[in-house]
Amino acid sequence: MNQREFTRRALMQATAGAAALAALGRAGEAQAAEKLKLWAAGIHKVGAKDWSVMEAQAGIEIAYTTKSARADESIQKMVVGDGNKLFDAMTDNGGGMEDALASQKAIVPLDTSKIPNWKNILPAYHEGGAAAHSIRYEGKVYATPMISNADSMAYDYKKLGFHPDSWAVLFDAQFKGRAALQNDFGPTLTNMAIYLKQSGKIEIGDPSDMTPDEVKAVCQYLIDWKKKGQFRTFWDGFQNGVGILASGEVLVSSCWEPIQIIADRKTGDKADIRYGTMKEGHQVWNNILMLTKGGRARGADAAYYKLANLYLSPWFGARTLAGLGFGAQMTGVDEYINAHPKDFPPDKQKEIIDILTRKNARLAVKGNAWQNVFPKHLRAYQDWWSRLQAA
């Protein structure tokens, strides 16, 4: 054995020993950490492709199951299925789903004093605030907000040459056949109702909870435009939404902000896809974290509160904002970003500030309306949406 071999072998042995010790240490930590069986969407994590960074930050072990944003999936699993056996905590849309699940006793009320970062929560969530209802049922807090946004319209600035500030651009004759809407009656009818109400075209009481006559009027307006060939398509699914913008098929499209961000990154210099602020208003929504009845029965409260605390920390808020552009649910994000230049270098800071500025501008519009997962006249929404599809 020559010196070189010895050194290499010794190094490998030492490395293997250290790795084994480290692994043992980690295993010990993992055993000590509380476990949380979490049913959530992929967009609810930051830091890595898996949940490892979230686990490390929260100090818990997460057994993750992927979840879609479909309301029927949550209801079927949690109300009539075995969701309470399978999951300790789950995420979903606020503004309806917490009411549905709490009324069916599938989720339990929270003790917010066990979430230290609750003191940082945005004032809108305080009792009487604009978003207070989205985490409460019968006055009790049932959920922790994680991300939020005000949905708007993406457009290719390079092709348009101006920054649209009204949903009216979707109905502009020069974009005939180059406009798209989301193929989901919830956000699409709410946003269109906001536009038609604020522009004085149709009298609408609450765009989030329309009467059957109001739903009919909004859909008939869209049917007229559809018949004129104004819309290229109604996109369905994230990749579809990105694809129609990035390929240049459409120039204006109502969509989620991450779609605009990814479409813009995908097109590079070929296009300049931006996200507008509509003067009439936007549908505002949030995603929330809930503790299931089964989770409480299994003693998962402590793990839930640790994860909820992480979701209300500027650490998470800054990263979700920087990643997919979702709104943070706590104060102190700006300070956090400024205090961590290594994680957020100046160019990234500028990008985040841009997103945040636009977001705040959207959130400040008076005509905004909250997402309503279960409007009173849901059947009217369904039936008129099918008429729009058939038109």
Add this chain to the structure above:
Amino acid sequence: MLGEDGLQKWVFYIPVVFLCLFFVVPVALTSVWSVFERTTFWMEPGFTFFAYQNFFTSARAENYLFSMIHSAWAVLISFVLGFPIAVFVRRRVPRVAQHRVILLFILPFMISELVRVFAMRPVLGRYGIINNFLMQIGIINEPITVILFSPLGVIIGDVLSFLPFMVFAGFLSMEAVQNYIFEVCDDLGAGPVRTFRDVIVPLAAPGIFAGSVFIFVNGIGSALVPIILGGPGAVNAGLIVNQAIVALDFPLAMAISTIMIATLATLLLIGHRLFDLTKILEPIN
């Protein structure tokens, strides 16, 4: 204990058990649930035809009919493109190579349907391969937009997705058309068109019908094609069911499913009366 004979006897009942478990029971439950009362989040026992009334009085029936028409077009185009391929392989390719050639048509199925359908977008799009090519050679000045995000886009997607069903079924059904039949046609002076129309198609009809049913069923049931290639709000029967479930209207979803089953059962019955579908298995026998 069961002897060998007893075991063999029971083995023949396995298909019956399978059929009961995976067809009769689900169909019966679907029909029963379709007349249940809708509750806010689920449904409760009752007896109402409201879901059926809702289907026929809303635009859903219209959407359903459109999806049947689009699927029928896909069947027709698949027949025109796919059946001659099957005939060609049977007639012209050496017998030892026939199955290998047919296996080539399985290759697209190795790729996920989502990827296959999504891959049509850069081909059919405004700035896609077809439009770019046609503009480069000067045939068109403006992109053709009717081939994507339109009913035609859905039909193209259905044909490209499900064409192999027609090729396979046509190939199998051509077993019933022996080579001497072509020779007889030649001797009697029948041209290729007449031979195809009056001899081959009638003899292979059960197989052609079976392939057509596969394509039709997928056309009205597979949600991917209208979502990815369809125009504003394009739907088929599968998507209408899906949307009813998303809106937690389970009796409606069950009612539409029952209507789909009834439609397909009627089609099969008509097909059986016209072509005697048991003949599909005759060459194997």
